[in-house]
Amino acid sequence: MIRRPSIYLPTLFQSFSNSTFTDKTLLSAASSSSTTTLITIHDSHSNRTLSPFYNLLPPTQNPNNIVNLISSILKHESSHLSLLQNNDIKGILSHLGPHEISRVLLRCQSDHASAITFFNWVKKDLNITPTVQNYCVVLHILAWSGVFSQAMEFLSELIQMVEVEGVCVSSNGGIYENLVACTEDCNWNPVIFDMLVKAYVKVGMVEKGLETFRRNIEACFIPNVIACNCLLSGLSRFNYITQCWEVYEEMGKLGVHRNAYTFNIMTHVLCKDGDTDKVTGFLEKMEEEGFEPDLVTYNTLVNSYCKKKRLEDAFYLHKIMYVRGVMPNLITYTTLMNGLCEEGKIKEAHQLFHQMVHRGIDPDIVSYNTLVCGYCKRGKMQMCRSVLYEMIGNRICPDSITCRLIVDGYVRDGKLVSALNTVEELKKYRIKIPEEVYDYLVVALCKEGKPFAARSFLQRVISQDGYIPKRNTYNKLVESLCGFNNVEEALVLKSEMEKKSMKVNIVAYRALISCLCRVKRSLEAESLLEEMISSGMLPDVEISRALIKGYCQENKIDKAVFLLKLFAKEFQVYDNESYNAVVKVFCDVGNVTELMEIQDKLLKVGYVPNKLTCRYVIHGLQKAMEVDDEILP
Template identity: 80%
Template sequence: MIRRPSIYVPTLSQSMFFSSSSSLIALHDSHSKSTLSPFYNLLPPTQNPNNIVNLISSILKHKSSNLSLLHSSNNDIKGILPHMGPHEISRILLRCQSDHSSVLTFFNWVKNDLNITPTLHNYCVIVHILAWSRVFSHAMNLLSELIQLVEVEGVCVPPNDGIYENLVECTEDCNWNPAIFDMLIKAYVKAGMVEKGLATFRRNIEACFIPNVIACNCLLSGLSRFNYIGQCWAVYEEMGRLGIHRNAYTFNIMTHVLCKDGDTDKVTRFLDKMEEEGFEPDLVTYNTLVNSYCKKRRLEDAFYLYKIMYIRGVMPNLITHTVLMNGLCEEGKVKEAHQLFHQMVHRGIDPDVVSYNTLVSGYCREGKMQMCRSLLHEMIGNGICPDSVTCRLIVEGFARDGKLLSALNTVVELKRFRIKIPEDLYDYLIVALCIEGRPFAARSFLLRISQDGYMPKINTYNKLVESLCKFNNVEEALILKSEMVKRSMILNLVAYRAVISCLCRVNRTLEAEGLLEEMVSSGILPDVEISRALINGYCEENKVDKAVSLLKFFANEFQVYDTESYNAVVKVFCDVGNVAELLELQDKLLKVGYVSNRLTCKYVIHGLQKAMEQDDEMLGHDMLEV
């Protein structure tokens, strides 16, 4: 058995003599299968498993279409393909490392056509080859793919080994470029694994692979995005210690970090430091600071920087003005924001939908909806299409002011200009009309907009059904329910309760009981109000037997014990003076779990009096006959 040599990890001093274009070194046998039988050499070359590396390498070295050659040769070598393992894959990659296109062709053929998942070592070999060939985009894609497999899916992970260790180990076997270790930092950040990116940054420094400024900036940006403020400053200081030349992008990232840190007073000192290192704050720097001051409601400081920008020859742009306008609007200074808007336009900066939305939002807060409408017309006149934010701000603004008709007219107006209305805004208006007690207007509006392909959300349907039932328009509610069934929607508990209660109020209790069965089969359990509506409905229709049956049903099946429903049944018996049957029923219901109250006793006393009166009448009638 061949003894595996120890792993060689170059230090900084050693790496000076270890060329990135080093000659090929013999591959470790740790990834190899067991030694194949020498009798295989008696077979024809295309059937000899020992020959698989030579055969495929030979095919790949043809300058014509390598992939088509692999496919066409598949019948010749398919018998030995099962013998191709991770070791053979790496050997083939190394044989062809001078031609990156052949390497990629083979690697993709293994993954996609043979459905073999390459190992961590296979991936590391190919990314080294691609980085050495300066095909950085492909190398980056494969690094990202490897991170997904190893860090997320847990595939290709040997015990106590990782991507970094394998990348270092593979430098012994193939041509390599130190840039791959910078790319690993960026790949981790791109995958959202900034902690891994930071760990790689530190390991690179320990191994004397000094990261370049682009990798450092990528790491700083990722750390900032995930609010690792302390680590940002640690990396920034480490860059200075290592002599990594920081650029304007570095300083802009750190300016943003300063603003997130909440200590804007440090900004002046940091800007001075930028200038000491030869970097003038640019437009991005100033916009970052202006935005930070506005968010902290330090408008004086924000406008001071705005003036400094002109003094230093950095012209404020649309973003600068929009941020300042938003800051003014947040302080309730919408008039001043509008003045700044006009000032921006006079200086030749064309507004966009965001700057208009900023003003519209400010005027909406003050309830100045006519001004919002004027701005809407101005936008359209200037060829700026209102977006979903514009539509929502104006429509909801009118609705908040109790001007739903104006909100609906605005929607009609926007549709006339062929402006797309967000569907959730339609839902908002339908629900708002229902809450205002105008379900018929909501239903009419729904019919009109449905012609454009709009489909209400299930909650909107339920709210409209509930609102229609409050006005006893049960027929329209049932039509809506049928529409919902066609669209595989079901009523919620509130809507079922509304329809059942409405049917009971209009003496259609039997239909209501059918809906009860439907909702139970849909997995929705009835509540006390549904029990009360059905039992009261049957009592109103003098179907006391049905009412009694439901009392028992709700108690036994759903543990719903409603004393009000119980008293409604008691009252029916007492009104007709049928006390004997009532007392018998009462014993049964008490055993089920119903409890009498003061009103029950009052009804029973009333029933006894009624029964006595009936007995007296009967007695008097009998005496007259005698």
């Protein structure tokens, strides 16, 4: 296979309209890959014409001398602080523009430390935002000098500014165009173009990384295998499966020597693609190129087969690993155990666990959690406890996942008390219980209709463990207490929330208002309504109904009518049940005349009578007639 040259050809340089490349530049660029000879920099073409009267000024006050002055300071001073302390040049620093910055950087090509010092001083001390061209010059200097980590840092910074924030874009084009244009004046190393691919992938812009990869190939750059693998990994991570194969094939065409890492990435891509049947052929291709599948390759395939519920194939690979001399590790066994558990084969998974231990592989928290999860899902909590205590005996501390799995298993099995007892047992072993487990248990107690037990449990863990309940936990407990008309305790909880700057949600407000109305404390409920509205929450039908019915029960009919109008006008809440509750109060005492007057006003704000309203009115008319008969002699 004929390899393309790794530097630009003359025809390539002519294809860039924004740059002019000379034979001298080409010779210098070509020599950059094999010698440390520096290119002679000519400033004549880049000098800006300033007023000739500047030349009458002292040298340190002449803006024409700014590049020479700064270059001289950088050459003789070791600290960038000297630039700040140099009073002689302060007066002309306003003339330091992008053009001058590039010229100073070009003079620092043999001293990358000075280039970095100057560049950082411009950004941080002078608060000047460098242009794309300024960045590209310093990037070439760093790549030429082999300072790749700093170059990658500046590349990422430049990408963030140009691609994300949209600043620093010049009329000369984007990052790639400027990197190419700057090769005319800079000593440069083609690796900077590979680094650009990696930088795009690093910041998550894999599409731009792929575009740069393609442009590099068009420009006759042979990418190195590290850049290719980085791009493949990024494309795989974002599920660009087709593009992964495009890059992989292009590597073969260009003669890039693919390594084990390349094949492992592509094995992962194959598994993501869902076509595990192609794996065998791909592994053969891998072996043809001199690479034996390693542990990563096999683990990737085993995981893929398990996810597709092809356990027979997964275990076949497990056997092949021994034949090929690749010893399965903890990840292999845990993956197979998880696959068995997902199929409900928890007994076989436990047997495999013992087999792993007998082969000298120590289990970790993940392998134990796999068994715990398997037993919990099958409701075998006794075996789950056995695994838990075995784990503790082996000095592997249960984590938040372990605790949550066990507690959830007991709760799902209807054994909430056992869950609480297990938590207390774990605390005796000085195992820290995750706060989310406490939250889960409080909510579970509330759902089982045990708010007083939940409140007691909450107070205990707050005082003993310093636990701080989440807002939703408080709100759920407030709601549950209100369901049992324990409004005093619910209001105490609400105060605790406010002291901790936690907002009461609409569900808790609804529960509090409804509960206060049920216990004939509607005035307090109305004050909560005002508080709720002031915090930005709007009342709903349930809140409206609770308040209006509450005032009706307390025989405060004027308040109920007022709220009916308020909810309709201000919040567009219309509730016929609340409306009929008001009508019923008037009709029960036979006060039909006043009812008709109020009904006319309610009709104007949008309330419409229904069948139940008519029944109440008829009942009210009958009641009125009975009252009249009693009055007549």
